[in-house]
Amino acid sequence: MIVIRDLSKKYGTNEVLKNINIQFDNGKVYGIVGENGAGKTTLFRCIADLESYEGEISSSLKPIKNNLGLLLTELFFFPKITGKEYIQLLCNARSIKIADIESKNVFDLPLNQYAVTYSTGMQKKLALTAILLQNNEYFIFDEPFNGVDIQSNIVITEIIHQLKKLDKIVIISSHIFSTLSNTCDEIHLLSNGCFVKSVLKADFPILEAEMKEVAIGKKIEKLGLK
Numbered sequence: 001m002i003v004i005r006d007l008s009k010k011y012g013t014n015e016v017l018k019n020i021n022i023q024f025d026n027g028k029v030y031g032i033v034g035e036n037g038a039g040k041t042t043l044f045r046c047i048a049d050l051e052s053y054e055g056e057i058s059s060s061l062k063p064i065k066n067n068l069g070l071l072l073t074e075l076f077f078f079p080k081i082t083g084k085e086y087i088q089l090l091c092n093a094r095s096i097k098i099a100d101i102e103s104k105n106v107f108d109l110p111l112n113q114y115a116v117t118y119s120t121g122m123q124k125k126l127a128l129t130a131i132l133l134q135n136n137e138y139f140i141f142d143e144p145f146n147g148v149d150i151q152s153n154i155v156i157t158e159i160i161h162q163l164k165k166l167d168k169i170v171i172i173s174s175h176i177f178s179t180l181s182n183t184c185d186e187i188h189l190l191s192n193g194c195f196v197k198s199v200l201k202a203d204f205p206i207l208e209a210e211m212k213e214v215a216i217g218k219k220i221e222k223l224g225l226k
């Protein structure tokens with residue numbers, strides 16, 4: 001379980017997260033949606049203890065960061081580290097020894113090639129493979145489906161289903177609603193640093209319709225397309 005109480009985060013005078021309260025339970029997949037700049041990545045970085053914040057973030061397994069697989073949208077790889085070495089590095093950090101990494105290469109990555117030479121989608125799949133092999137209890141995937149090919153999207157969706165069955169906590173952000181309706185138990189709408197709506201699976205179509213209406217509104221008319 002991860003419990004967030006009265007979480008606030010400022011960058012200078014910009015109050016990015018405003019008194020967030022939410023609980024994430026094991027065996028559930030949570031979707032976080034919100035417009036660009038709503039604060040999704042900031043929330044994830046606070047949970048991972050990569051940012052200072054006001055409020056409290058607690059978890060059944062402590063510290064969270066030692067049990068968390070965090071997939072960010074911007075990834076960093078040391079130069080001259082192969083895909084295989086990257087996976088080894090992350091697994092070593094959790095004292096996990098994997099005898100045959102090639103056999104775990106679910107995305108068929110060129111593991112002997114330097115990670116910095118991978119395409120963006122390949123780098124995402126490498127980072128995801130590594131955090132899955134770490135046997136984490138908690139997973140945060142910031143836009144996991146973005147920039148990844150269709151086959152891999154199918155694999156990632158299945159992996160998320162498996163993590164749920166294994167009683168893990170999975171938190172995902174996405175800008176593509178269908179990817180969340182396929183995977184999540186709950187979706188939480190973040191707007192200007194506050195959770196303004198939380199819906200269970202049965203009400204996903206209502207939330208999607210509402211978001212569509214707000215997004216489109218009369219905005220496209222402004223273009224005066226002819």
Ligand SMILES: Nc1ncnc2c1ncn2[C@@H]1O[C@H](COP(=O)(O)OP(=O)(O)OP(=O)(O)O)[C@@H](O)[C@H]1O
Nearest residue numbers: 011012014016034035036037038039040041042043
């Ligand atoms: N390191 C930083 N320093 C200053 N401001 C920041 C920093 N990181 C994020 N912000 C600001 O915090 C706000 C929320 O950003 P955040 O990246 O959390 O949004 P997001 O919901 O993840 O957006 P997106 O959907 O575009 O990824 C934005 O106004 C952004 O400019």
